[in-house]
Amino acid sequence: MADADLDFQTGDAGASATYPMQCSALRKNGFVVLKGRPCKIVEMSTSKTGKHGHAKVHLVGIDIFSGKKYEDICPSTHNMDVPNIKRMDYQLIGIQDGYLSLLQDSGEVREDLKIPEGDLGKEIESKHEAGEEILVSTLISPSSSSALCPERPLLFQITVLNAMDEEAAIGIKALGK
């Protein structure tokens, strides 16, 4: 009888930006929309007013894009919005005019993502530059530097999050050769 439920919707088709969930069913490390922003829940506690009161949930979340902290308190029976979050990994192939050039699995290149502001942006830029240099020096004198640092990565992977019609790079990781 429940076979219809067993099917899992996959792909983007029909996925809305958020879906509702009863507050009490939220979990630490899960996601929730606080003050209109998609957040990761870092703290969750309950309390009640008076011995015979109903549970209220106190949520502390970190904006997944800006890192800002948001808090909210609401009755545990209330429905909260949970953002549909997509996480994608791309290979970084270049930086141009403040935009990242990212190689998709399909082979297409997307160039519509800005370098994020702040430390992460700087990290991406410097890692990318360093990677280029090593690449260059390895080409010029293959014996010396590859012998010194054979494990030195040349390629980087950028993690991009997409939630509530917003998209941003949130991490950089070395790819094995």
Place this chain on the structure above:
Amino acid sequence: GVPLHHGMPEVCAPPSMVSAEQRQHAEHVFLSFRKSKSPFAICKHILETSKVDYVLFQAATAIMEAVVREWILLEKTSIESLRTFLLTYVLQRPNLQKYVREQILLAVAVIVKRASLDKSINCKSIFHEVGQLISSGNPTVQTLACSILTALLSEFSSSSKTSSIGLSMEFHGSCKRLFQEEGLRQIFMLTMEVLQEFSRRENLNAQMSSVFQRYLALANQVLSWNFLPPNYILSLSRATQNVTLKPTESWREALLDTRVMDLFFTVHRKIREDSDMAQDSLQCLAQLASMHGPVFPDESAQVSYLAHLVEGLLSMINGIEIEDSEAVGISNIISNLITMFPRSILTALPSDLFTSFINCLTLLTCSFGRSAALEEVLDKDDMVYMEAYDKLLESWLTLVQDEEHFPRGCFVQPAIQVFNSYIQCHLAAPDGTRNLSVNGISSHEEEEINELQEDDRELFSDQLSSIGMLGRVAADHCIPLLTSLLEDRVTRLHGQLQRTQQHLMASSDLGSVDRKVLDDLYEDIHWLILVSGYLLADDPQGETPLIPSEVMEFSIKHSTEVDINTTLQILGSPGEKASSIPGCNRTDSVIRLLSAVLRTSEVESRATRASLTELLSPQMGKDIVWFLRRWAKTYLLVDEKLYEQISMPLSTAFGADTEGAQWIVGYLLEKVINNLSVWSSEAELANDTVELLVTLVEKRERANIVVQCESWWNLAKQFASRSPPLHLLSSSVQRSLMKALVLGGFAHMDSDTKQQYWAEVLHPLQQRFLNLINQENFAQISQEEAVKQEIVATLEALCGIAEATQIDNVASLFSFLMDFLSSCIGLMEVYSNTPETINLIIEVFVEVAHKQICYLGETKSMKLYEACLTLLQVYSKNNQSRKRSDATAEEDQYQDLLLIMELLTNLLSKEFIDFSDTDEVFRNQDQGTPASNRTVSAADVVLYGVNIVLPLMSQDLLKFPSLCNQYYKLITFICEIFPEKIPQLPEDLFKSLMFSLELGMTSMSSEISQLCLEALSPLAEQCAKNQEKDTPLFIATRHFLKLVFDMLVLQKHNTEMTVAAGEALYTLVCLHQAEYSELVETLLSSQRDAVIYQRLADAFNKLTASSTPPTMDRKQKVAFLKSLEEFVANVGGLLCVK
């Protein structure tokens, strides 16, 4: 004095005047001065001439240290004159700074103690001298005398307060024993004289009352003396809190003199308004009330002592209004005498006196209870009445538990009074006084309560146990009382909810509802249900709870007056008011009380159906299911075989194969299902509810009825489809729900039904899981929230299934779970970025191993080992790239590590607990798979795991108690079970394992130290077996020999570890006999005293006499352990120095 006066200004100057270096240098001057040889003359000179307090202090310290150091070299007469000098010095200078005076007196006390065992010197005159000081009548001198006595007391107590003088514990013990026979009693007599004197005086000025107070405190110290019994070794580690008074026989005359006790009562009467002094005087009386042991020549002496105490106590309490500061003290006196005096002595009291005592105790309990309630209203920080009330209720429990020793029925009336007053304090006005302050005004504040606050049923469990017990003693009164109160409140609640509903129909604004009336009813019901639960049933851990005999007898006693049909009718109609049913007065009261709770439950359920959930109290919801669970465990399907006699109404209503039992199971099931859908947002209530469900199915007899209910099947289907509302429940509730559903599946059903059941419960789980993970794009969608939730829910369900394992279902559950385990390992890769999912995956393995390994035969165990090995491999690979945020080095960051260690420990536990059927092993051999061919063994898995764990367990991590305990449990298990594998470990792992053992032995808690000691014997035996010398393990054990030797012989261990240390020592001695002899020789040669040398040498000879040459033979080992006990008793105190 020149160098000292050089250093002095720097030490004493304010921080701004001198540099840190100057100060350090100056301090160094003093320290080296104190070590200088025979500084007596110069010290005397300093004391007589210097005007600087700090220098005087240092001089006194130098004298004390030098006397002790040079004792043997000093002329006895010069010691005596030194003591006289110091005492005279203090006497002549009444204006000395307090800390200087105390230090000089300390030096005097140390000299007296050091001299007490020296026959060539006589310091006993000190008591005479002090006596003279006291009789001087001069308050200053008397204060000084008190200080001297206090200093003596703390030196001779040989406790942690005592100065270190570099002598053996045996010396300290002998001093103490001698002192408690003579000096202590002299101090006591002197103190009594002073107290006598002061209690006679009419008016005491401030100075005199201060002297009075000091001597009273001194008396308290004497009566709190921790008497060292003969043949008892003094141990510093022994806790000295709450010492009861157990004097030696020689104190008989002093303490059995009734004037002593009378004096303390008189003193208390005189000073009771001074709260500081009153605490001391009451504490003295409490110590006297705890007196026991050889001081009493016979029972009659004990009876008359107790009678005198009780008389004194009654006349003290009667006719006074008790001060706040007296409550705890008085309850301590009562609690001590009830705990310490044997029942036979209590019952031997004249019956009038005993009755008066019980009446007084009753009034006092009720009065403290009321005051405690007031304290709660006022939200006081210092809850003295609550503490006193707890103590008295505890005393009642002690009395009532031994009821058979006392005259029949003597506790019934008191029980009624205490019970009534408890109920009254917890009910709202007008029946009760809850939240009423002194002036009768009710306060009603809504405070914020966080999730960490304990529920009242735990917070007040001691009080409730006592009240429940008293309620059983007076069951005739208390059970009907609870019933009528609860029925009344429920009727009112019902009416109030109906009125509110009508109100809402008109205005539909919930905010306009006055919750005060409702909350008052909820709070009344809350307490009535808690008390009813504690009265009707116990909640013993791990054993079948029985219907309390008092309740059973009560029901039997009235069974002839009971109309069973009416009783059943009321039980079966929770929707009706009991009083509306004809003949309701002829019902069984025990069943009627349950019916009242069911009625409460029904009103609650109906309110939820009428969409009034928001008006209800989740707390009351918790109370109801808590009660029903406790009740069901004890009463549902009552097993007649367990009772001598059984009540007809109870067995007719709840016995096996009764309609009543079937009806109630169905009712409880409906309740559970309703709660789970209505209260998913209240985690604790949902949790209590699912626990009720588990209770219903964990016993096969109950489960058989449960699975006949259609609603059970609906619940199973609903949960399997993971649709609302059940999927909203918290993960722990879902886990328990899965556990309950699995347990239910092993109830009695015909095979078709059973097959159908599993098809409904387990197969969808598997199907959903496989459909999901076998999707081509699973890797892509795996991080989507919905997918993650599905995975987490599956993992939780798997844990729940493992938790449901019992001996008769393990075969089928194991196969089912095994199918999942390998898929779970695949998920380790997919979710390597989400630690909480990783932890949950490991937890599934932990649970399976924990619940099932002990039942598995060889082939099945091997399958599990293989799966675990693969898990560990993947874990290890992922762990290398895992980042842990060091900044927030918190315990939960290492949850995975803890779980891995738990898993390894669980796998090892099979070596201790194994219920598996050996048939399977034989079958395997028939099939030609001999044991030696097995691919993976427990040892392989565990050692592989240890390779992962050891490098990660840094000393920092050992600071987390849970990690530390789990780690040591694991490595000890390994040494015990696979000692042969230890030498094969890679060098660095071997080293860190040995280091861990040494660290655990020497600088961890005594529990861990004991674990490590237990690991040593198997290691030493392993070495002996191999007969290879100079292997790393052989060398390591040699090091451990020295450690254990020091630990035992120098008494650097807790006495409870002597056995573990002894066993380790013996095996190590067998292995390293030459090294052991060397250790003994070295120790002996360092002894300068010929007598001690001989005693030690003899003791060591005796120790090994029964086992020469030592061999690893059980008989010899036992003999050695016995000798070791004697050894420790004989010379254990000689080498431990303080």
